[in-house]
Amino acid sequence: MNAPRFRHFVAIDWSGAKGARQKGIALAIADAAGGPPVLVEHHWSRDEVLGVLRDELPSDSLVGLDLGIALPHADCGAYFPGLDNTPPDAPALWHLIDELAAGDENLGANSFVAHPAMRPYFRDGTDTGEHFGCDGAEHGRGRFRVTEQAQAAMGCKPYSNFNLVGAAQVGKSSLTGMRMLHHLRGHLPVWPVDPLPDADSVVVEIYTTLAALEAGRSAAKAKMRSYEALNEALAVLGSPPVERSGEVDDHTTDALLTAAWLRAVAPEPERWSPAGLTPAIARTEGWTFGAL
Template identity: 65%
Template structure:
């Protein structure tokens, strides 16, 4: 496994509205050296600008370095195991994650910039989400699967055991929510099609690039920070974490935005974590979970 991947990319994602997202950061490292931020170019402008979700899709589909492990900081599916369905009680509830991605992208076909507003405002599906303005759907909490932060996937329970505080992907409210990011990310994954393997929905191939879900807090914990202090906002803290991971420091001094810091640290963490066979075979990851809920790489 040590030589399986030659490049390691971490993408801090965003579900915000708009054509370009200041919350998207992309970092890449090789088998040696410090991680580096990748910049995008605005068409017709000399200076690099913020990434759009479509540009990240193009990067993954057309411009990845050979044998890259790509970590996406978002949920690649919704809870399924707790109730035996993504949307229990809805006749059109998809049977697996890929069908879920297709459903989201189809309903949101008219939403620009890979956003997912039409999905969460759907006349029937909105009942399963907690939305802004105190709009908690009648099915956000289901009988027998109550959780104060909403329905959880099995991998999110594993994250919690590691000291993290995951939130339900059905929750779209609050600074800690990841629901919007996850839904927009699923649109992107659907549009990737067969261009890249997505683990664990797809078995880990023997060669080529692979996309997987990550949780940047797990990388921060591996770098010596507590889950409650996972965010880094200055170069000194970032480079201290990189040193714990055996990575050379990145250049720069003073403040750094937490999106960039998360991506840089996590790309270096992927380099150390990818050779670990145990992380590719979590004890709780069954074939059914791989097909429906997926898993967060690094959660055990």
């Protein structure tokens, strides 16, 4: 792979929150030619982000999405063990989610998790489904992908995408993101579900805590809420500072730092060939870029 071919590095902090627009979505871009990462200032909707990625993305972009691109599969041998016609791979999973949530506006996924066939696999605000875990899985916290186990080994504390409860849960944002990935089929490949293209743009899954760890932060202090803290982390990555000061929300700092991190580490071949990534895992669970 010729990693340095990327000319733009885009990081998107995603959100599964209800509503037409989400305060939790932030989009930042770093130029391969250098300079500080730049925030695209806008009060985003998920549909608008989809439109940018599908129709307005600069060429040769490496796009990092802060969400899980698939559900656990390897632990139970299926996304939904016991379900007839459980999807065989990630694109089929994305299609199913979009199909069952087709009536939800702004790429919402509430109808998917509320569907009688799906509800037993998730933990929501009222109950924990009987299939939230499976034999050999960690029932208390739910099921995890192989890449999330790799994240944990690096000092992170990942959450199951089957968990829809709590401030730190990622299930809702991941499911809405999977709807977006379905709508991007034929427009943007998603590594490693799709092979890495020799040219043009590609989407990868990111976990902003990994970027923070490599920028000198601890997992417990991965969130930065001032430009001063952000610029200290950017300096560790060799990036020029953002010329601002004072308080800022952590969605903004997550996006800015991770765009600079993508620029710094994408040329490293080992990032594209982690030890746990097999063809079967790539096809079903995907991987988090940077989880080694």
